[in-house]
Amino acid sequence: MPHPTKKEDFPVSNVRHFLEPGPVVLVSSHWRKQTNIMTLGWHMVMAFSPSLIGCVIDTGNHSHALVHNSGECVINIPPASLVDAVVGIGNCSGREVDKFDAFGLSPGESEKIDAPRIEECYASFECRLHDDAMIERYNLFIFEVVKAHVAPSADEQTSLHYRGMGEFMLSGNAIDRQALFKSSMLV
Template structure:
């Protein structure tokens, strides 16, 4: 995924491969981001940002975004990305991504010991023109898995029917 921030009027985007859902039905999303990441200070100071979910056709760009720092490069210009204003946070959405999730930091107590930000989504956007987006998932070693067929087993989830 991509993470955007806006710090002192300057937008930035970074690649983030270390993230997870923390709870439901009111979700939190955990993202690991250390002080070596240019977005870290922006997230600490502003308490807000956007999680952008790119599609597989953007995979090479996502990797390239992760190979440079926003301290040295205007990544929106360098990678021909279009920043789109959100509704709830100052950080930009990334046009062309399947989804953009505006978030606010909900808990920063794990930042100092673990570089872990717990973020609460406050608004979500999807690109409705992408009716069958193919997403990709980092495997932690420079390889990626592409989405495949979906298996619908909702009727079997008898313990969790209230979530459906």
């Protein structure tokens, strides 16, 4: 099992660096006495500033109510070494299982919200619900990232990308094309 990873402050306007490539994330939430984690692949960067992220969280997930009622969550990015926990978390319900306990994960205190971070993940983005207008129609939550924590080793981590049917793609090598960009496009 991976160990907790020490993380540092990271600019919220730049979380796209980690989310835009499309990794599977673990969403942690808390409401009243309930805490939960869900596995989520349906997310999208929507704006840099405010830092907005769209996520589709189906009503079938126990987390839907916790996130909706609390108006908060943490989007955590797990390293590939957590793949079996990522699958297990997606295959059971927080109605029956304490997922932090069942999967040996460590809740960490968030700075700006009550939902816990997951210490074994290499990036954790504290989010507040920014717009609920599309929740009823599409289960689409639009969050604002209000605080970002990233491990110094994050760029060397391998991320998981889900393809359906139990198959994941692992992140591969990086290539730099900065020299081909107009400077105004380099964000």
